[in-house]
Amino acid sequence: MTLTLSAEVVTLTTRHPFIIARGGNSDYRVVTVRLTDADGLEGWGEASPSAYYGETAETVLAVLKTLEPHLPADPFDLDAAEARFARVVPKNGAARAALSGALHDLVGKRLGVPLYRLWGLDRRRTPVSSFTIGIDSAEKTQAKVREARDYAILKIKLGTDRDEEILRTIRDVTDQPLRVDANAGWTRERALRMLPLLKEFGVEFVEQPLPPDDLEGIAAVRRAGILPVVVDESCVVAADIPRVAEAADGINIKLAKCGSLREALRMIATARAHKMLVMVGCMIETSIGITAAAHFTPLVDAADLDGAALTVNDPFAGAVIGGGPIELPDGPGLGVRRR
Numbered sequence: 614m615t616l617t618l619s620a621e622v623v624t625l626t627t628r629h630p631f632i633i634a635r636g637g638n639s640d641y642r643v644v645t646v647r648l649t650d651a652d653g654l655e656g657w658g659e660a661s662p663s664a665y666y667g668e669t670a671e672t673v674l675a676v677l678k679t680l681e682p683h684l685p686a687d688p689f690d691l692d693a694a695e696a697r698f699a700r701v702v703p704k705n706g707a708a709r710a711a712l713s714g715a716l717h718d719l720v721g722k723r724l725g726v727p728l729y730r731l732w733g734l735d736r737r738r739t740p741v742s743s744f745t746i747g748i749d750s751a752e753k754t755q756a757k758v759r760e761a762r763d764y765a766i767l768k769i770k771l772g773t774d775r776d777e778e779i780l781r782t783i784r785d786v787t788d789q790p791l792r793v794d795a796n797a798g799w800t801r802e803r804a805l806r807m808l809p810l811l812k813e814f815g816v817e818f819v820e821q822p823l824p825p826d827d828l829e830g831i832a833a834v835r836r837a838g839i840l841p842v843v844v845d846e847s848c849v850v851a852a853d854i855p856r857v858a859e860a861a862d863g864i865n866i867k868l869a870k871c872g873s874l875r876e877a878l879r880m881i882a883t884a885r886a887h888k889m890l891v892m893v894g895c896m897i898e899t900s901i902g903i904t905a906a907a908h909f910t911p912l913v914d915a916a917d918l919d920g921a922a923l924t925v926n927d928p929f930a931g932a933v934i935g936g937g938p939i940e941l942p943d944g945p946g947l948g949v950r951r952r
Contacts, residue, residue, distance in 0.1 A: 615650075615651060615686070616648045616649065616650055616684045616685070616688065616719075617648070617649045617650075618646065618647070618648055618677065618681050618684065619646070619647045619649070620644050620645065620646050620647075620673075620674060620677050620711075621644065621645050622642055622643070622644055622670045622674070623642070623643050623644070623645055623899065623928060624640050624641070624642050625640070625641045625642075625643060625897055625898070625899065625924045625926060625927070626639055626640055626641075626924060626925050626926055627639050627640075627641070627897060627923050627924055627925070628760075628923060628924065628925050629747065629749065629753065629757060629923075630747070630749075631745075631747045631897060631923060632747045632748040632749065632770070633747060633748060633770045633772070633794075633796045634748070634770065634771070634772025634773065634795060634796040634797065634798030635665070635772075635796060635797075635798070637747060637748075641661070641896075641897040641898075641924075642662075642669070642670040643659055643660060643661045643662070643670070643896075643897075643898050643899060643902070644659065644660040644662070644670050644673040644674060644677075644708075644711060645657065645658070645659050645711075645899065645901060646658040646659065646660065646677065646711040646712065646714075646715050647715065648684070648688070648712070648715040648716065648719055650688065650719060650723075654719060654722050654723060655718075655719070655722075656688070656714075656715040656716060656717070656718035656719025656720075656722065656946065657714065657715055657718050657901050657946075657947060657949055658710070658711035658712055658713065658714030658715030658716075658718065658901065658902075658905070659710075659711050659714060659898055659899055659901040659902035659905070660673040660677075660707040660708050660710060660711035660869070660902075661707055661869045661895070661896035661897065661898035661902050661920070662707045662708070662869070662896075663707065663869060663896055665846070666704075666706065666707070666869070666870065667704065667705075668705055668706075668707050668708065668869075672705065672708070673705070673707060673708040673711070676702050676705045676708035676709075677708055677711070677712070679701065679702060680698050680701060680702060680708070680709070680712060683697050683698060683701055684712070685697075685716070688716050688719045688720050688723070689720055689723075691713075691716055691717065691720065691875060692875060694712075694716060695709070695713055695716075695872075695873045695875050695876070698712060698713075698872075698873070699872060699873075705872075706849070706868075706869055706870050706871055706872035707868075707869040707872075707896075709872040709873055710868040710869055710871070710872050710873055710874075710902075710905075713868075713872070713873035713874045713875065714868070714874065714901065714902070714905040714947065717731075717874050717905070717946065717947070718905075718946035718947040718949070719946065720946070721945045721946030721947065722945045722946040724945070725945050726945055727908070727941065727942065727943060727944065727945060727946070727947075727948050728874075728905075728908040728946060728947055728948075729908045729909075729911065729941050732878075732908070732909065734908070734909070734911040734912065735911050736911065736940075736941045737911075737938075738911035739907070739910045739911055739916075739938045739939040739940070739941065740910055740913060740914065740915055740916045740938060740939065741764075741765045741766055741916070741937060741938050741939070742764070742766075742916040742917060742918045742919055742934045742935070742939055743764065743766040743767060743768040743792055743915070743916070743917045743919065744761040744764035744766070744767055744768065744919045744922065744935070745767075745768045745769075745770065745794075745917065745919050745923065746758060746761065746767055746768070746769050746770065746783065747770050748770050748771075748772075748773055748779070751778065751779075751782045754779060754782050754783060755782060755783070755785070755786045758783055758786050758787050758789075759786060761789075762787070762789075763935050763936050764789070764919075764935055764936075765789065765790070765937070766789060766790045766791070766792060766817075767783070767787070767789050767790070767791050767792070768791075768792045768793070768794055768820075768917050768919075769783060769791055769792070769793050769794070769816075770794055770796065771793050771794065771795045771798065771799075771807075772794075772795040772796050772797070772798020772799060773798070776807060777810060780810065780811075780814045781814075783814075784814055784815075788815075790815060790817055791814060791815055791816045791817065792816065792817050792818055792819075792820065792915075792917075793811055793816050793818075793819045793820065794819075794820040794821060794845070795819065795820070795821060795822045795823075796821055796845075796846075797821050797822075797823060797824045797825060797846055799822050799823060800823070801823060801827070801830040801833060801834070804819075804822040804823060804830075804834045805833070805834060805837060807819075807822075808834065808837055808839040808840055809839060811839075811840055812839050812840060816840060817840075817841075818840055818841040818842070818843055818862070818863070818890075818915075819834070819840050819841075819842055819843070820842075820843045820844075820845055820865060820892075821843070821844055821845045821846050821847065821865075822834050822842065824846075825844075825846040825847040826847075828847065828856070828857060828859075828860040829860070831844065831847065831857075831860040831861055832859060832860035832861075835860060835861060835862060841862040841863060841890060842860075842861045842862050842863070843861060843862065843863040843864065843865055843890060843892055843915075844857050844860070844861040844863070844864055844865065845864075845865035845867070845894065847860075847861070848861075848864045848865070848880075849870045849871060850870075850871050850872070850876055850880065851871075851876060851879040851880045851882075851883045854880065854883045854884055854887060854889070855883075855887065858884075858887040858889060861889070862889060862890050863884070863889050863890025863891060863892055863914070863915075864880065864884050864889055864890075864891060864892065865892045865893070865894045865917075866880050866881070866891065866892065866893050866894070866906075866913075867893070867894045867895060867896065867906075868895075868902060868905060868906050869895075869896050869898075869902070874905060874908075874909070877893075877906070877909055878909060878912075881909065881912050881913065890914050890915065891912070891913045891914050891915075892913060892914060892915040892916065892917065893906050893909070893910060893913050893915075893916050893917070893918065894916075894917045894918070895917065895918050895919070895920035896920055897920050897923060897924065898920040898921060899921055899924075899927050899928060899929045900921045900927055900929040900930055900931035900932065900949055901929050901931065901947065901949050902920065902921075903918050903920055903921045903931065903932055903934065904929075904931030904932040904941075904942065904947050904948065904949050905947055906918055907931070907932035907934075907939050907941055908932075908941060908947070910939050910941075916939060918932070918934055918939065919934060921934070922934050922935060927952070928951060928952055929949050929950065929951060929952060930949070930950055930951075930952050931947060931948060931949040931950070932948075
């Protein structure tokens with residue numbers, strides 16, 4: 614069976630400029646992918662490239678051309694297909710994740726079952742997703758928090774020289790549980806000073822407090838015993854987990870980093886073997902990418918899948934993220950549809 618590949622660049626605009634410790638923007642270019650089989654069935658996937666990992670919409674399009682000759686003759690040949698993609702293009706996780714999502718969507722549609730059922734998961738076991746508050750002025754930060762009142766948990770971007778002020782500003786207008794992501798923006802000394810304050814402000818855990826390679830420093834933050842420490846940039850694929858397990862309490866899985874849905878499942882299993890907390894996160898992306906990740910959330914402890922909710926022009930509808938536990942769609946495959 615021959616699969617036909619097509620790709621489209623989509624520019625997503627965020628409701629507010631999305632700023633983290635290393636910068637940000639209001640416009641994000643993602644690539645949606647369609648794999649069409651001989652019967653006309655379409656599998657959808659998405660690449661949400663990050664310059665931090667060396668990817669752009671242009672590199673995604675180039676990598677898709679490179680991988681097109683390596684598409685499987687049988688879409689059910691998922692394991693071999695993903696392994697082949699990784700051999701041909703070892704980096705470029707976002708581009709490979711798009712093909713992985715599209716193949717899984719196609720397989721689910723051919724079988725007529727949602728992806729979570731294909732994996733034998735219980736859709737009632739999904740966690741609540743947090744909603745991210747990017748770095749901004751005090752006034753705009755409070756406005757964002759008020760807009761996010763339907764979300765049970767807020768994720769606060771820190772890593773600035775006014776982090777204490779940001780936390781106080783947020784606590785002035787909400788008592789929602791908080792999680793904090795410094796995006797590697799602190800020094801070891803700064804992180805250790807921040808921990809008691811984070812605890813005081815009701816923060817549940819801290820994500821990536823230090824640069825990715827400073828595992829010794831991250832371990833020191835963890836040893837302080839004040840808050841659980843989750844790593845994101847320090848952990849890209851399952852093979853990284855044994856190395857970070859001694860330094861951190863948990864990992865943040867992102868499809869755009871790890872490169873495929875099957876690799877995400879391997880990461881979950883490996884993290885569980887190391888008794889680690891498992892979180893799933895996202896980039897700024899459409900509901901295609903968000904929903905692909907949402908299907909394995911019955912297996913995780915925490916979710917931050919607000920990437921589409923942060924935008925004003927998501928062209929797709931899929932998993933429902935706000936207002937309670939994540940709701941997985943009933944449709945076959947990913948269950949995503951055009952708005």
